[in-house]
Amino acid sequence: MLDIRRLHMLKTVAARGSITAAAQSLALTAGAVSQQLATLRHDVGVDLLRPDGRTVALTEAGQVLLEHADRIFAAVEEAECAIAAAKGTVGATATLAALPSTVARIVAPALTALGTHHPQLTVTCLVTDQAQLRELTLGTVDVVLGQRYHHLPDTAPRGIDISPLLDDPLLVVTAADQAGEGPIALRDLATHSLAVPPPATDCGQAILRACHQAGFTPTTRYITADIAAQLTLARAGLATALVPRTAIDPATPGIRTAPIADHSIQRLLFAATRHTEAANPTTAAVIAALLAAARQDLTTDHPPV
Template sequence: MLDVRRLHLLKTVAARGSIAAAAQSLALSAGAVSQQLSALRRDVGVDLLRPEGRTVALTEAGRVLLGHAERILAAVEEAETAVAAVRGTVGATATLAALPSTVARIVAPALEDLGARHPRLTVTCLVTDQAQLRELTLGAVDVVLGQRYHHLPAATPRGVEVTPLLDDPLLVVTAGADPRPVNLRELATHDLVLPPPATDCGQAVLHACQQVGFTPTARYLTADIAAQLTLARAGLGTALVPRTAIDPATPGIGTAPIEDHPILRLIFAATRRTGTANPTTTAVIEALRAAAGSGRTGGLPSA
């Protein structure tokens, strides 16, 4: 009989591209992963992986087995979820992946709420802006707090359930008192503090500005929101920062909405799709939803 844990290793190696990368993501040694994959190869009697430079690739048999492995692993999770739903209690552990810009206004309040409501639940939080949904599909995390800018088409991986939480506008950030609402075209004459164009936020800003007739030129280029706010506070430039990433008590800055062409990101919670709701991930999502709702500050601009 095939070992489910070995099937999970095969899936992880296929996604990560190498045994070393898979081992690192699973906190295992490369030797341990190789040993288990060798055992899986003996179980099926055919090679599943072949070397490809510094990486590995699936053989034809490996691709066939991976397709079955994904269905088997999904069925195992479905069974675990169904039993947890019958038990009706929140579990002991969960892993959350969240964007850095959501930590202060959403993640921290949500974790405080979970600690009060479910003191036996330990939530491990991975703060990253890299490939959260892939980590979800691989089973490395249980819940993702992610983002999607509204100008981009929705692209949800197979087997992932997305719960929208909040439309979060980018605000114009400058030094001093709160300025008046601005039209996006006005920023063509500003010294801008922008995220790199390769980032989701940078792409959203570039797309929005081009829609109103200009290509923004960054005087300062950084994805670090703390650095963006520092440069704006010093009067060195005008930043565009998501509202939830700004502490409203921060001294020395003014924020203003973009009046005519708001740039919005959807903040969402994502889990693996199962036929039965998991009490643990449901509790985490409900806490994130409550924190996102309480973090609203005034009305949202219309899209």
């Protein structure tokens, strides 16, 4: 009989690209993973992995086995969710992956509310700029607070459910003594020195696309994905920044924010979970808290515009 733990190791190796990387994510030694995969290979009687340059890849038989394994994993999770739904109680642990720009105004209020309403639930929060939907499919996280800029297609992997939280527009951020009143046309930034994320990022691409639609190529004097650095440069009068609204503390001194009057740039913040037929009370509670925090944020005082 196939061992589900070995099947999960195979899936992790295929996703990570190497036994060493898989072992690190599983908190095991590379030797232990290799030994378990060797046993799995013996059980099925055919090679499941092959060298692929400096990485490894699934053989045809490995791909076939993994397709069946995915259905096994889904069935196991369905069973777990059905039992949890029958119990009707929120569990003891959950793992949330979130973007740094969402921590102050979405994640922290949500975790505070969860601590009040579900004190038995311990949420481990992984804060990272890296996309975590793959981690969701691997089972290393339970909920992902992610983003998708509106110019990009929806590329959620199969088997992932997306719950929209809110549309989050980028605001124009300048030093408090440099801004005028009211919204700012994006084309008026053609003469500004901008602090923007790298062009390879989704946000950087969205800004470049909007500027091109407005008829100019932006002057990017400062390139950084660190929003705190962008705000510091804006506060010092060295640059104009374009920053998501929820990433700005309303109490931040020395800056002024304004909406974009034309060519709006927006990201959708969403919560993602693995698809199950039966609702999981634990992940449902986390998503409900995130949604409540997002809705509350829309009603709070924002930076002056």
